[in-house]
Amino acid sequence: MDYKIKSISLILTMLIAASALFASAAIAGTSDEPEITDPSGDAVIGEFPAATPVNSADIVAAWMNDDGENLSTTIQLFAMDSDPTAPEFFFLFELLHIRVIVYEFHFTVDETACWTRATYQLSEPSPPDVPGSAYTWESSAGTANGVVDDANNTLTIIVPLEDLGVSVGDIATELYVTSAAYLLMTDLSPVAEDRAPDADFGEDYTIGGAGGVPTPEITLSCSSKSKNVAPGANVTYAMVIYNTGGTEHAVTLAYAGLPSGWTATFDGGSATATITVPAQAGSTPGYKTANLTVGAPATAAVGEAAAVNVTATYVVSSVSHSSSALLTSKVVAAGDDTPPGDDPATTMMTAPAERA
Helix, strand or coil, X not given: CHHHHHCEEEEEEEEECXXXXXXXXXXXXXXXXXXXXXXXXXXXXXXXXXXXXXHHHCEEEXXXXXXXXXXXXXXXXXXXXXXXXXXXXXXXXXXXXXXXXXXXXXXEECCEEEEEEEEEEECCCCCCCCCCCCCEECCXXXXXXXXXXXXXXXXXXXXXXXXXXXXXXXXXXXXXXXXXXXXXXXXXXXXEEEEECCCCCCCEEECCCCCCCCCCCEEEEECCCEEEECCCCEEEEEEEEEECCCCCEEEEEEEECCCXXXXXXXXXXXXXXXXXXXXXXXXXXXXXXXXXXXXXXXXXXXXXEEEEEEEEEEEEXXXXXXXXXXXXXXXXXXXXXXXXXXXXXXXXCXXXXXXX
16 A cells, blocks of 8 residues: 555646535534535446446545635545555556546535546556655645545645635535546546535535634733843743643744844743643643743843744644734843742643633
């Protein structure tokens, strides 16, 4: 299986066409509640070799999702197996090897029929362990990102809503997905096809509907955002990163905007920090703590102030999200700098009840 994965190149494209609209009730898409489901085992080679399953052309589910800015269309396959050639026919490898599988996700929005296309293309299989091209993504509607999840057998295209010309509140109707597998001669008819669902359409989807625009899961909090510091001294800001989501997140902390001569470091003395924040447990948010130490230059004048913007960034489905806090340090005369209003955060501290 490894050589098959290595020997493929994926081309994801996004195209738009025109058709009719029929609006109805809508639900938000997830892998647990997909808009489209389809039985497995119904994508087969029709003639030779007889009834050989084509797992990578066999669609079992598909769904849409969005975060209010980007729309995702995901196709789940029975397996990411790109070579349906049975062992007993291996001597005909060059002839029977599936070279191209085209997947299309169709939907209609505001009297416009849209579809995303993912083309799964194999490089030359001789020798079979030669790596193919890197994954590339294209879109005629604007910039698109593609995600391949081998573990879950899914292909996802992520496109900005504004590029598609759709907005929050629009309803995507007439959802269906197709696949078509071709041999070396790609101008011939497909040797295997699938449509999901087999007839009619899947459930409608509302852009930005319930579950469509997720509530931000990561929040960066600092109870004391403004502190005094003497020239040449340091001041430490204790921060808490909350997670109200159902899964843990790797969060990257970074800062920007510090004036020349000033310094800032996170725990460990680095300019950035990556922290894994646990998921919420019941009604209690998961959280981790971190410290940012800001240093004033020895030449800093009394009354001078430095503002630094700290950002916590995390990624969900290839879409970046962030939460930030603006921290201000004011220079006072030595001896007038008051002790910090909070102690440096530790992993043993209790999550503050109040979020700044």
